[in-house]
Amino acid sequence: MLDTIFIGLSLGSVLLLVALGLAITYGAMGVINMAHGEMVMLGAYTAVMTSLYLGLGLIAAMPVAFLVTALMGLAIERLVVRRLYGRLLDTLLATWGVAILIQQAVRLSFGLAFAGITIAGLGPGLQNVSLPEWLGGVFSVAGSEISVYRSFIILVSLLLAALTWFLMYRTSIGMQLRAIMRNPQMAAACGIDTNRINALAFAYGSGLAGVAGVLMAGFKTVFPDMGTPMVVDGFLVVVMGGVGSLVGSILSAGILGQINGLTAAVSNDIIARAVVFAVVIAVIVWKPKGLFSYKGR
């Protein structure tokens, strides 16, 4: 039983990792960022590349991935998203286009594949990152074997959630961001530089996705399409938790993870997936704004 709950917790933490960044870009800024999954993918590839070329381990790759994807997010915000604020469906299409661009860029080694040049670590193939010794294996708790790496992911995702909460609720930038979430026009009228805050928030959300990608690389397959299914899961969490609510995202990630884990244990993974979707649908029928929502833009 303990290991089933643990698996559920672990599934929830993986969901939370992806959803945290989305909770900011979608929740706070009203941008449906379809390229979020690609940020996860880029983070995972950063882990592959840094271990291949710089000999860095998984832990050291995390800040590098954060920087790489945050810069990428900043560029996307500047070039594409900034021009589309308030046009929800347009952001969906535009960022989806960006997602395809990024995927193909990785697959074609940034276009060098056309010239017959291949970069080790990129390309259409499957990549992997090896775990440090101390993160592999298991430890025993009350007769159940618990995976060290999954515990590590739970820990990191909670730390990142705490960090995000701190930034949102205890810093002046966070306060300005929350003001923009409630009412962008009014915030701008009060002298908040909405362009700057939005750009920073988008970069931070993308950076979180990059860190998530590094952690994913430790136990999933790294390949150009890996981000696409994750962005769907991420949106499920954010929509169920309530757009713009950090606490909502954390709780709904936990709930969906446990539902997934428990259903998979008593029946199987395919039914578990269906049950997760059913629960999300039921929640948004019952509470269209999600579990935790407030009036915003």
Add this chain to the structure above:
Amino acid sequence: MSINRRHFLTASAAIATGAIAAPTVFSRAAAAADSIKVGVLFSQTGGLSIVERSLTDATRMAIAEINASGGVLGKQVEAVIEDGASDPKTFNEKASKLVIQDRLPTVFACYTSASRKAVLPVFEKRKAALFYPTYYEGFECSKNVVYTGAVPNQQLSNFIPWIIKTLGKKKFFIVGSNYIYPREMAKVSKILIEKNGGEWVADEYLELGHSEWGSMVNKIKSSGCDVVLSNVVGDSVIAFYREFKNQGLSHDKLPICATVTSEIEIAAMGPEYAVGSYTSFPYFQAIDTPANLAFVERYRKFVNDPKAVTHHALESSYFQVYLWKQAVEAAKDTSAAAVLGAIGGQSYAAPGGKVTVEKENLHTALTPRIAQWQADGQGKIVDAYPEPVFPLPYVAYGETQQNLFCTPAGLDAAKLKG
């Protein structure tokens, strides 16, 4: 300028004659050219391109070798290569292009069952010949397809008894991706497990491409099984083996015995996650014969990659071109009907040993082998059949060599029901 009526008529007549004559002139020119054209259709782009490009390369290499040694019927072979883009619909369109527009009688094509099913109507309607190199689930009996990969009985008929007798494992946990191939493999496995005195404790599936294995591996742990039979495919394989090790399971005590995990997947996951597990295939890169060593050497030189790996479908892609050559030479004709008529009974000394296309069902007799994965990412052959095994595409439904369902007359549907 005035156009008088007579001039106009002559001119139109000339154009009309030209138009009618043109296709004949064109096709005569094509026939007169000193080359035989064949189609090659695998994915050059998209998710499956990593594997399918290697199949294209193996096909091209066989064609290049044949050309270097004088071609077929004294003519050079020319490959018309199209890209299926990892998408069954594109496969169908490109197959139509090759068969209908280019009028190619023979096409070497397809890796997945989904793409094969998508192109099948084109080949059957136009009576063209398809050479299909992948191991697949069976349950097909087309007179227009030459199947050169393994069918379930060629991967499992030696594997299951060997697991039970040699490894001494009796309780199977069957796990696969949720689509036709793993489900058919599971059916055959269960028949064989029960026949050999073992039992299966679970038969579980995950979505294709699923990479979250936490729950499943946990279930395997608590199921009380002593061996895992995996029919998991694609990138899920890598996540599965990694989760398996990360949750503290070891192949020494609880080995994964797989039907799809090849050299490619092992390289992608990192060999340390697979050391000690088993796979059953007719061909492994590690087959230690001069013919195979030379083949691996030639392939690496051909693709200009000293670390390139070879695998079962790749070897089939290579030798099926030679089988086609033999059929053409036996019939002295390149038409599809001639090739399909002469291909039955053709034998070839492939890198992995002798292969024979069986007249009855146009599937290929192959030698099943079992390998244990080593730290260098290569399989060590631990068991091999003494001779090639007859292919039985309907073995899950009770087909035996004495009672064939798929015969030159077509599929005997009555037997399938009974």
